[in-house]
Amino acid sequence: MRKEKLEELESYLEELKTVKQVRKDPSFLTRLFRGKGFLSSDVYECHLNCGRIVVREKLVKGKKDGSAAIIFALTKTNEVLLNVEPRVFTNETVSLGFPAGYIELNETPEQGARRELLEEHGYQAGEMILLDEFYQDEGCSSAFNRIFLALDSEKVSEQHLDKDEIIRPFLCTYDEVLELNKLGYFTGANSKLAIERAKEYLKRR
Amino acid sequence: MRKEKLEELESYLEELKTVKQVRKDPSFLTRLFRGKGFLSSDVYECHLNCGRIVVREKLVKGKKDGSAAIIFALTKTNEVLLNVEPRVFTNETVSLGFPAGYIELNETPEQGARRELLEEHGYQAGEMILLDEFYQDEGCSSAFNRIFLALDSEKVSEQHLDKDEIIRPFLCTYDEVLELNKLGYFTGANSKLAIERAKEYLKRR
Numbered sequence: 001m002r003k004e005k006l007e008e009l010e011s012y013l014e015e016l017k018t019v020k021q022v023r024k025d026p027s028f029l030t031r032l033f034r035g036k037g038f039l040s041s042d043v044y045e046c047h048l049n050c051g052r053i054v055v056r057e058k059l060v061k062g063k064k065d066g067s068a069a070i071i072f073a074l075t076k077t078n079e080v081l082l083n084v085e086p087r088v089f090t091n092e093t094v095s096l097g098f099p100a101g102y103i104e105l106n107e108t109p110e111q112g113a114r115r116e117l118l119e120e121h122g123y124q125a126g127e128m129i130l131l132d133e134f135y136q137d138e139g140c141s142s143a144f145n146r147i148f149l150a151l152d153s154e155k156v157s158e159q160h161l162d163k164d165e166i167i168r169p170f171l172c173t174y175d176e177v178l179e180l181n182k183l184g185y186f187t188g189a190n191s192k193l194a195i196e197r198a199k200e201y202l203k204r205r
Numbered sequence: 206m207r208k209e210k211l212e213e214l215e216s217y218l219e220e221l222k223t224v225k226q227v228r229k230d231p232s233f234l235t236r237l238f239r240g241k242g243f244l245s246s247d248v249y250e251c252h253l254n255c256g257r258i259v260v261r262e263k264l265v266k267g268k269k270d271g272s273a274a275i276i277f278a279l280t281k282t283n284e285v286l287l288n289v290e291p292r293v294f295t296n297e298t299v300s301l302g303f304p305a306g307y308i309e310l311n312e313t314p315e316q317g318a319r320r321e322l323l324e325e326h327g328y329q330a331g332e333m334i335l336l337d338e339f340y341q342d343e344g345c346s347s348a349f350n351r352i353f354l355a356l357d358s359e360k361v362s363e364q365h366l367d368k369d370e371i372i373r374p375f376l377c378t379y380d381e382v383l384e385l386n387k388l389g390y391f392t393g394a395n396s397k398l399a400i401e402r403a404k405e406y407l408k409r410r
Contacts, residue, residue: 001384012289012373018298033238039262041244046293056293057244084217088251088261089347093223138393142294168217179206188343189394196401
């Protein structure tokens with residue numbers, strides 16, 4: 001990397017940093033009637049290092065930021081645990097993906113990942129390896145997702161889902177996951193990144 | 206792929222399809238006071254093929270679904286066009302990424318990608334290649350993003366941003382993009398996927 005280019009980049013990053021963020025209170029009536037759903041948003045006035053002030057809206061999911069754990073789980077018999085779930089707003093209305101879920105405020109990302117694997121599949125993971133982390137939608141959200149590789153997962157219980165959750169567990173081999181990926185069965189950003197990171201990691205082993 | 210496994214998968218996908226979707230009208234007061242921001246949501250009652258009914262919320266961004274185009278643009282002199290932008294809700298509050306933006310209702314994804322490249326960098330693209338497409342957040346949104354590779358991009362005008370937009374253009378070589386990626390400068394899901402797909406494509410050329 002050219003030294004002057006890295007300095008140029010760092011100067012832009014410094015210039016556009018937020019130095020102060022003020023949440024703007026919604027009006028009393030908006031607070032009262034804005035709906036009591038899972039999705040909501042808050043408005044912030046953001047003061048940048050360069051002196052500019054911008055107003056941005058932040059997505060809130062059930063009072064949290066919506067950070068999720070995505071788990072590429074291998075069982076002791078070398079199968080991969082997959083989910084088939086309704087995804088009602090996609091063209092297909094249903095999709096194939098990985099066990100995943102929101103990280104609770106009182107748990108670490110790894111704890112959240114282990115809990116989701118247990119709830120959605122009844123599997124307990126052995127070693128968990130953090131493969132990557134990334135913002136899901138950085139323009140309007142602070143959701144910071146983690147992809148874990150779960151090794152030696154073992155069936156210890158039944159599936160335990162929330163009452164509005166529907167997941168069909170689907171198990172296949174690692175090679176079949178890659179084949180299904182080539183066939184276009186995985187359509188979500190989280191799933192696509194999980195497959196790339198798992199491929200990179202497992203190739204190196 | 207084992208035939209019986211593919212049949213099992215297809216049966217789950219069929220079973221969990223949505224056959225009917227009914228948007229639930231918010232109350233008059235909620236409609237009146239819910240706030241007039243960019244982010245909002247609608248509630249749908251979804252009837253699945255298996256008979257179950259689930260209620261899901263759909264994220265709306267300024268009356269659209271928020272589908273975006275992300276552009277990995279190479280110039281005629283083989284530089285890559287990057288953006289430094291405030292990302293006020295991330296830990297870093299600022300990030301490095303690719304030219305990108307929401308696709309308007311009256312344009313194709315490619316038209317949207319060309320317009321964004323022109324607005325954000327003042328560059329006109331030559332050939333555009335669709336590298337991938339994916340749902341950004343399939344649980345609560347129908348946003349379907351496209352990653353384009355723009356070849357032979359050429360400077361034809363100044364930057365033309367919306368009044369609340371701030372972008373510092375940053376140009377470097379393809380190898381420097383890969384180096385910055387290894388150093389952890391790219392933190393968004395869209396950027397990470399764009400780099401993977403560009404790498405795959407350019408390796409094959």
